[in-house]
Amino acid sequence: MRRLITYAGMALVVLTAGCGSPADAPADAAASPTVSPMAALETQLVAKRGVKVSEIQETHVDGELFNSGNRDGIVEFSGTGVAGYEYTMKTELMDTPIRTLAIGSYSYQSGGAIADALPDGKTWLQSKSEPEKRTPFFSPMLILEPATLKAVLATTAKQSGGLYEGTITLGALHAVSPSFQTEDLTDTREAALVMSWRMSLGQDGLPTRLLTSYSDPEYTLGPLEKKSDIRFSSWGTPSEIAPPPKNDTTT
Secondary structure (H helix, E strand, O other): OHHHHOOOOOHHHOOOOOOOOHHHOOOOOOOOOOOOHHHHHHHHOOOOEEEEEEEEEEEEEOOEEEEEEEEEEEEEEOOOOEEEEEEEEEOOOOOOOEEEEEEOOEEEEEEHHHHHHOOOOOOEEEEEOOOOOOOOOOOOOOOOOHHHHHHHHOOEEEEEOOEEEEEEEHHHHHHHOOOHHHOOOOOHHHHOOEEEEEEEEOOOOOEEEEEEEEEEOOOOOOOEEEEEEEEEEEEEEEOOOOOOOHHHEEO
16 A cells, blocks of 8 residues: 555655654544534535644654654645645754645655756646645545545444544545545455544534554554644635646656
């Protein structure tokens, strides 16, 4: 599965060290939502509106921290899902952050190791990116997709106020998530891996925090563990992500 094996040697997927153990931290507790999470999310799917996001991620291989770091930005919605996003990623292996934005049929990256590979006069690298089949997160669980949120909530094993907890296999997640389906998950062993999740919801039914983790004891480089801690804030904030000027981009 590409998401599991493309870390080594790639500055785009190696994050800042020293962010702790996000999936070990307790999710924020809150009173029980007064609106169902599905209904709450659907009210947010309005063009040119979005939610601010912040993710901390860790990857451990063979018991050692392989990479860790953070990304911060905004996700913009369409009438049915995620229209695009814009975020900045910081890594200790880069002198400068990498900025990524995705809108329409393309995504764009600038800064960091990307800048060193661009032709003179170009500041953005453009690549194909299909709307509503992409994600701004390292965690494969994109709960901003209605189908994904519905499937995840269906696996709830414990609820206390606005805190929900459960587990789901990567295969079950892949079966419903448009963004995760862009990854190759033909290996039945990987599909059987179990992801633990904890989600905090506000009284308005909207997620405020999502923690996920899963392990692969048979990963080729040694036992693998991935953790993610995503915060959501300012739901409904105006957003109008635009591509960079064509003269500044290259493919």
